[in-house]
């Protein structure tokens with residue numbers, strides 16, 4: 001069975017966009033031994049169980065278990081809220097946007113398949129959370145608290161707030177059944193709390209980091225609750241994993257080839273910005289999810305030898321055709337510092353015809369008889385061509401359709417691409433030391449024990465000088 005994904009690298013090649021901005025055959029050939037080494041390194045990390053994301057699609061017992069839990073939740077609750085952030089939220093959002101009705105929460109329960117509405121606030125903004133609360137009937141709301149570390153300050157704070165509200169309103173016995181905690185099997189405060197309070201739990205394997213966890217219980221529970229076929233999702237991811245990991249050469253491995261081209265684009269052609277531009281609203285939040293994956297994995301100060309390298313491409317998201325009217329001018333004529341990855345689909349679920357109407361206005365009649373699908377495809381083709389003719393590097397991922405299977409495959413492809421890229425940069429793509437510094441100051445300011453020195457550093461930091469402040 002075909003996976004249904006085509007990755008087109010033509011727009012990155014010198015044959016198409018010239019040698020100043022495109023990768024030449026010589027540059028590509030020179031990289032090949034490093035691609036082979038990167039593949040070997042990923043195999044080794046997997047064998048030594050330092051990375052676990054490649055094995056997630058094969059845990060079918062977990063998928064069965066999650067499907068059963070999801071069915072129980074669907075039968076009892078109207079609303080499902082994910083309390084998670086970063087890697088514990090973005091994958092959930094991406095799956096819902098890709099695979100559910102675009103107005104899932106707005107249409108009737110019957111129309112959306114008799115499943116709950118889904119909310120993933122992904123922030124601690126008090127106005128937004130209080131606003132969300134205004135829409136919820138707590139008696140009919142289920143909360144999935146997700147944190148790999150089990151200690152993320154934002155998640156613990158929201159959890160403390162909502163748990164108290166529910167326990168007061170419904171009493172501990174009933175309220176407890178409104179929560180499921182997804183966290184590390186052993187470590188962290190959430191795991192300890194779940195044991196003391198008796199909350200139901202799902203595990204996140206210790207060797208799967210947040211941004212690589214969408215195909216674990218992190219993404220699967222909310223997906224299954226909302227009616228997405230998680231077995232199909234995993235089967236697509238497994239097919240992609242096998243195709244890449246057993247490929248006979250780098251050029252037969254789309255994740256490795258993509259990592260190679262993007263690495264060269266950055267290091268040899270100075271393309272410091274990586275733009276993902278879907279031409280399907282359903283794929284929009286995959287670009288958001290990928291933004292975290294690429295940024296946190298590859299934005300690093302040190303390589304594995306401990307040398308300072310300050311590397312990483314800045315990932316941005318864009319949306320076709322919307323951003324043709326907002327960003328494209330910059331992509332076409334601004335600095336030559338970007339590489340664009342298009343995402344698109346061969347098929348939409350709907351076809352909208354443009355009828356013959358207002359015939360007195362001859363200037364618009366060329367549209368009559370066409371479809372919005374044709375117009376979208378035409379604009380996509382035209383944008384790609386215009387960018388390539390302006391020597392702007394582009395590549396394109398095309399899905400045969402947007403289904404759980406192709407989306408599962410796409411997520412695996414992009415995760416593996418990122419992991420390979422980490423090897424080419426010779427960095428650890430699986431940690432995020434840069435996020436820690438800010439977190440420690442926040443802990444200090446919130447009075448966490450052991451972080452008193454950090455709090456002091458903040459209070460002693462230079463005060464803003466009044467001559468550089470304009471306050472009206």
Ligand code: PA5
Pocket residue numbers: 085086087088146147148149150151152155209210211212296432
């Ligand atoms: O990729 C990562 O590890 C991070 O972005 C985390 O997902 C994010 O910080 C949330 O962490 P946690 O799941 O531990 O609450």
